[in-house]
Amino acid sequence: MPRARPGAADVELPHLLIVDDDERIRTLLARFLLKHGFLVTTAAGAAQARRLLAGLSFDLVVLDVMMPGEDGLSLCRDLVGRWGMPVILLTARGETGDRIRGLEAGADDYLPKPFDPKELLLRINVVLRRAAPEPLPSPTAPQRLRLGDMIYDVERGELQRDAGEPLRLTATEAGLMRILAAEPGATVTRLRLIEEAGPRGVPSAAQERAVDVQITRLRRKIEPDPRQPRYLQTVRGAGYRLATD
Template sequence: MSERPHLLIVDDDREIRGLLAQYLEKHDFRTTAVADGKEMRRVMERSHVDLLVLDLMLPGEDGLTLCRELRSRSQVPIIMLTARGEDVDRIVGLELGADDYLPKPFNPRELLGRIKAILRRTAHAPRDPSPESVRGFSFGGWRLDTVTRTLKETSGREVALSGAEYRLLAILLAAGNRVL
C-alpha cells in the first residue's frame, strides 16, 4: 500500500471515536469515524476502506448484523471492538466474519498491533471492487441498485421499497444460494 491505509471506525460513543481516530492518525493511518450503520454504508459506497473497526452495540442495526451484511459482499478486514466480552459474543462475532475481536476496555497499543498484523496479512489480497463498479443485483427480470437503493423492472418501472424491504432484499440477494 503506497498511500496511508484507510480505517473506518464505527462506534456510537463520540469520545471513543475521536480518541481512536486521533491515536490511529498519529500512527500514519487515514481514518473516518462514524456513529452507525447508515453512515458506515455511505462511507463505504464512496471510498475504499482497508480495515473496519466495528462496535457491536450500535443504535439501529447492531454490529453483528452489519458484520454479516458486509461479509456477504466484501472481504474488508473487520475488528470487532465492544464492551460485550463474553466468550459467546466473541465466538459469534468471529463466526459471522469478523477477523478479530477486542473487548472494551482495551489497550490502544494492542489494537494498533492487531490492525497492523491484519493489514500485513491482507496487503497482497485482491481488493474489493470499487464502490462505483458494484451497482447491485439482477434477478428474474428485476434490478436492485445498491447505490441508489432502487428496485426496477427490466422495462424501467421503479418499485418503491421501504428501508427494511431494501435491506432484507439486499441481504438475501448478497447471500446467493446460501441459507441464512
C-alpha cells in the same frame, strides 16, 4: 486501496473506518491512529457507515458491536459478504460465546472494551499484514493451483473461476489459503493455522473454533459439495491440507 496522505507524494497509507456510537471513542481512536500513519474516517452508526462505504474504499473497519439501530454483527456480515473487508469488532461483552458469534459473523479479530489503543494498533497491523500480498514464491513452487473450476494464484493470493470471476476472501480466509497453498498436499497443523491466521487475544478453545469456522466458510467458496470436501481436506487429529487437481 490505500490512499496517499494529502501532500505526501507516492506514500500510500491504509484507510480505516471507525464505527462506534460513542463520540469520545471515535475521536480518541481517530487521533491515535492518525498519529500512527493511518488515514481515518469515522461513523456514528451502521447507517452512516453504509453511506460512506457507497462512496469510499477502506482497507479495514473497526466496528462496535452494540449500537442503536443496526448492530455491529449485522453490518459485519455485510462488510465481509459483500466487500470481503477486514473487520475488527469492539464490544463491552467479552464472554467467549460473544466472541465466537463475532468471529462467525466473519470478523478477523475481536477486542473487548475497555482496551488499550496500543493493543488495537497491534491487531490492526496483524490483520492488514494477513490481507497484504505475500512475497513472490520461489521459482520451484507452483504459482497457480487448480481446484476444480477454480484457479488459485499463489503470487497474488487470489481465487477465481475459470471464467475470470474473482471470489472475495476475507483477510483470515486469504491468510489460511496462503498457508495451505504454500505446501499443497501437505498437512498443516491446526496449531500453525491458529498461530499464523487465527484471532489474537482469544482463549485457545475459541481460537480453534474460530479457525474451524473460517475453514467451513472457505469450503463454501471452494468446494462443489462443502459437506464432502475434495480440496480443503481435514486430516483427522492433525489439521488440514489443500489437495489440487
